[in-house]
Amino acid sequence: MQKYFRIFLSSFFFSVALLTNATAQDMKKDDSLYQDLGQREGIAKIVADFVPMLLEDSRIKQFFTKVKKEEFSEHLTNQFCELAGGPCRYTGKDMYEAHDGMKIGNAQFNAVAEDLQMAMEKNNVPSSVANRLVAKLAPMQRPIVSK
Numbered sequence: 349m350q351k352y353f354r355i356f357l358s359s360f361f362f363s364v365a366l367l368t369n370a371t372a373q374d375m376k377k378d379d380s381l382y383q384d385l386g387q388r389e390g391i392a393k394i395v396a397d398f399v400p401m402l403l404e405d406s407r408i409k410q411f412f413t414k415v416k417k418e419e420f421s422e423h424l425t426n427q428f429c430e431l432a433g434g435p436c437r438y439t440g441k442d443m444y445e446a447h448d449g450m451k452i453g454n455a456q457f458n459a460v461a462e463d464l465q466m467a468m469e470k471n472n473v474p475s476s477v478a479n480r481l482v483a484k485l486a487p488m489q490r491p492i493v494s495k
């Protein structure tokens with residue numbers, strides 16, 4: 349009887365161990381997009397090209413006349429890094445609050461997305477990877493666009 353109890357106990361703990369391992373695997377964050385973008389360093393380079401593009405783009409530059417370039421770039425880098433599954437934390441305002449009252453339209457939102465794609469192209473990011481980041485930004489259209 350004691351022997352059967354021991355067998356029961358060991359198979360019980362074995363199953364628990366298997367289950368715990370499976371759960372840990374499932375919960376592992378998918379950071380493939382972060383890796384494909386060249387980690388935080390790669391993302392920072394993209395943002396370093398992206399921000400000047402925004403400031404020079406005649407379709408939208410009027411919005412950015414008072415922007416604090418360094419802080420803005422830092423926030424964008426952390427935001428993209430976090431969105432891509434990387435180990436960063438975006439600590440800026442949420443997208444509704446950050447753009448509240450700016451009266452941004454869809455065409456202006458698309459202009460920003462286009463500039464980001466050009467900045468990624470300039471950094472040799474393959475279009476399949478670039479599209480994955482742009483897809484992550486799509487849900488932000490609703491809180492950002494107010495016109």
Ligand code: HEM
Pocket residue numbers: 408411412414415416419420423424427439440441442446447452456457458460461485488489492
């Ligand atoms: C997917 C699109 C966009 C993303 C991911 C995005 C992201 C951000 C982030 C992270 C901030 C910083 C918020 C903070 O510092 O707390 C910000 C601020 C700002 N955004 Fe956007 N934004 C987007 C679209 C737009 C568009 C379409 C416009 C205007 C055409 C715009 C204009 C601004 C301006 C003027 C600021 C304030 C910058 C400052 O004064 O520091 N954004 N945005």
